[in-house]
Amino acid sequence: MNIGYEAKRVFHNKTGLGNYSRDLVRIIATYYPENSYFLYNPKKSKETLFNTNSSIIFEKLPSTPFYKKYYNLWRQKGIITDLETDKIEIFHGLSGEIPSGLKNKNQKSVVTIHDLIFMRYPHLYSFFDRKIHYFKFKKSAKNADLVIAISEQTKADIITYLKIPAAKIKVVYQGCQANFKQNYSAEEKNEVALKYNLPKEFILNVGTIEERKNALTIVKAIKDIDTKLVLIGKQTAYSEKIKTFIKENNLEEKVVFLQGLSSKELAITYQLATVFVYPSIFEGFGIPIIEALFSKTPVITTNSGVFPEAGGLNSVYINPENAADLKIQIEKLLSNESLRNEISDKGFEFVQKFNDDVIAKEIMKCYKSLF
Template sequence: MTFFAIMNIGFDAKRAYHNNTGLGFFSRVLIRLLAEQFPEHGYYLFNPKPGKSFRPEQKNIYEVLPAAPLHRLFRAVWRSRWVTRDLQRLGINLYHGLSHEIPTGIPKTGIPSVVTIHDLFPEIYPEQYKPIDVKIYRAKLRYACRNATKIMAISEETKGHIIKTYGTPAEKIEVIYQSCAPAFTVIETAEKKAAVREKYGLPEAFFLHVGTIIERKNLLNICKALNSIRGDIPIPLVVVGNDGGFKDKVTAYLREVQLEDRVIFLSEQLALAGKKPFVETADLPALYQLATALIYPSYFEGFGMPIIEAMAGGVPVITSTTSCLPEIAGTAAWLADPDRPEEMAAGFRKIYEDASFAATMRQKGLENAQRFRPEVYAADVMKLYQSIL
């Protein structure tokens, strides 16, 4: 039997504390899972400023804020460069950059590092970003891929992009699939689902889309698919996600085809009712499980977490034939060309009208979700850590 020493593991925790979308969820889920399943180690979260999005309860998790006056004044520089002094001061054995970057100069400290690369979208689709953001992202990605001890890619698709774009040796990259939060694997009670339905004013039946309202998430084509079935399938679409600059285009289409009453923008509806304009994390599993199906036909994703969140709760999924989405969905989802709303509409019809088919999809989804079990995920990441020490 091989025994490993107790480690002090450092994390770039900016997004864990301050990001409420995918990168933030990824960071919080991983840190909590590691601290729970490997409690012998210490987990140090390097956070440039106090935040409210993360309140870990485990006693082996320690928040580290910039202490020196100069570091507090220039928090971004502390996070990207000066933090290396704190890594050495605290005896950090390994550092994990959770989202595309590691501190400049970390190789000189002798502390091994892992960087998680979720995607290379700024490299592959630069037209989707502001030029200054592309320049910054590229610099950070290139530095991290060149200088990290190991790269943790979240899909084979992302690994392939890293190799092609940077010429990184394949053996330097480990593909480790993410896991959803354990709460999504719990089948909620009828009482809990009824309470969530009432709390958010949800209809009796609905299709669900989860994601920021941006062009690549493809909400416009989802609405076109919904329009094509409006006379046959009477249930609406519930959209959970903030506007990322694309909502006006979607709502203009809905007005044009007079479909506004069939698409519920949940954040907007909650705000109009004088409530907080977001779904509380504890309510998300029940919200998924109330849905007839999740529709997630993105053009490109690094992973596609909503697919696993839905499948883990037994919800049928319609997703894309593109990017990493078939890799994550396996044979358990209805795959549609993201440019062909009629293929999405066919999925809506089949799931809604064929109860046997929908039941088979739910079972296949539950089985596929087993590939991404939390305990498997945490063990794979810890194995990666131990491989470089």
Template sequence: MKAESEKQTLKAESPELDQSSFGLSALSFNLKIGFDGKRAANNLTGLGNYSRSLIEQLATKYPKNDYFVYTPTVKSSFQIDTFFNNEHVKLKLPKNGSFLWRSFNIIKDLINDRVEIYHGLSHEIPFAIQHTKVKSIVTIHDLIFLRFPQYFKFIDRKLYEWKSKSACKRADKIIAISEKTKSDIVDLYGVNPNKIEVIYQSCDEIFKTPLAEIALNKIRLTYNLPKKYILNVGTIEERKNLKLIVQALKSVDNNYKLVVIGKQTSYFKTVEKEIAKLGLADSIIFLKNIPFADLPGIYQMATIFAYPSFYEGFGIPIIEALYSGIPVIAATGSCLEEAGGPDSLYVSPTDSAELAKAINKILSSTELQKDMKVKGLDFVKKFDSQLVTQQLMESYIELLKNSTP
């Protein structure tokens, strides 16, 4: 009865949003939705994957809408080219130069394109958008730069804080990607929690299909992967805490190697020193610039996924690992328990002995491995792309419904 009441209210308030049922009814919409596309059009990992996946899922599930992707530049790559080949995704470049376009001059384009909702996918929205008829949403992934300021340059930290705090103040709605991030927004920015909606992330669909053995063997040969390995994926930076895995590896069954995939930063030198100190050079393999299409196979052949990061806004690699049927060990202290669920294992990000104990616990029990895989796959259903996409569209609908006179 409640859903029917909401549907009737929606019809009465806004005839153009007349739907067959609230939420799922968005299939018959003809909305014009704009997105900050800088990451989608230029980043091949992280926020780029997040942005493309989100827009692609919306365009697939709700194809009657127009999806405008605003970006000052476009990088040429297979992933990005494929994204913009989607008939429902419309690339929008600046008409009069890109300088400060995303912050100011984009407003003219949004109005000219008759955009109804603008979604800032990463911490910012245009200034003065609140003075237009365009409804705005901003996604906040994390406030790590405030929780761990030592990992950021002073100027970068202040810029991130200024943009994100301003966006939270001016946006009509805030989407947080985890309960932990929502809590941080409330605590650090003093935002009313009623303005914030938690919508989890999923991962790319490519991680959700098991590869055939012949495909896995080809990937193994291509990268000379060992038969047994522990996997870690993520930028090699201090916050991600790779050094802890290296320290734990000294006390782990030496039949298992560590495979690390990620961009190297200056922190890599610290990791190298620890590897040399512990005599583990032959036990660790570093891979860089892995084609996206090969990443699922590398996950699927791993025995354990280890992710002892000090702090995350969510932890997409954990979702990728769970979909790949791999037991996960993560760190306590941020939101990783939200991503990994009750049947993954969690350790202190400062205790290498505890991490080694957790790894050995899994390696020593095939029954535990099977149990963690089954329960992990069951838990990760809550991050299904279809569900997340539906939640996001319902959020858009709700925003328009509440703003209709």
């Protein structure tokens, strides 16, 4: 088959949607090399996030001067001509979008929807952004032949908010990058620990430092615990709220803010951490939980929504609004190495369901169901 992908985020996004897009293409091409994979990129990338040095993966850019200039219009409509030229049999929008006009050309299509947080928590988004997101996601979900949800939670939200029938939605979980599945030497770990001045024992949290991720609750929870917290992620206005609390409570020596780590450095930091804490209010899935489980680091996370789906039976679950509850669970794990090891081992066993071969099989099953 010739399979096409809306690949803007493959080449231009360094975070969640980009990682999902790159991993899916890599995984499906690895396990099904008999197909050809066409990545439709609206404009040249400033840096290399994905190498297409393969005989079965092709980067496709707008070919006319008009669409090179108006590349967003190409993504939305002009791309249809390219799909016909390339004899694409399935087109997959990897982040909630597909172009208009696919049905008119009898082009089979799939769209992945990651979350509908903008509808669950509208106060976190501007009015304009909410309207744009809703229009794009609703149109894509309605017009695609199949919708892939990255969790049962997201599937339920698609049914509720976009009014898409359940029969049209298939849940296929995300995995994570290969770096998080590797074992690193003591020398490599020591190098990262020295480079970032990491404590010998620490609590870790990974993700954009924004209100929804709720890192302030972790800071409050460790205020009277003899440990340190490492927060890794892009800082936002919410970071200032955390820093104000830190200053008011003289916690400067207990909280470390980091960003800009390479994927390998981040993977090593997960393995160096004593406990991973993720009290997010809501996610479409929660990839950092999967990364921690593959790293054999015990996880404490939110007791509702998608989090038990990602964390499995043996992670520790808390009320994300209750710092006292979180404090109790952190202290319990820090003081009991055998319990940490037990949770880590069982978590690692559970997380194998998010391995590449399983995901590849499920995605290909989705594609073949369209014929």
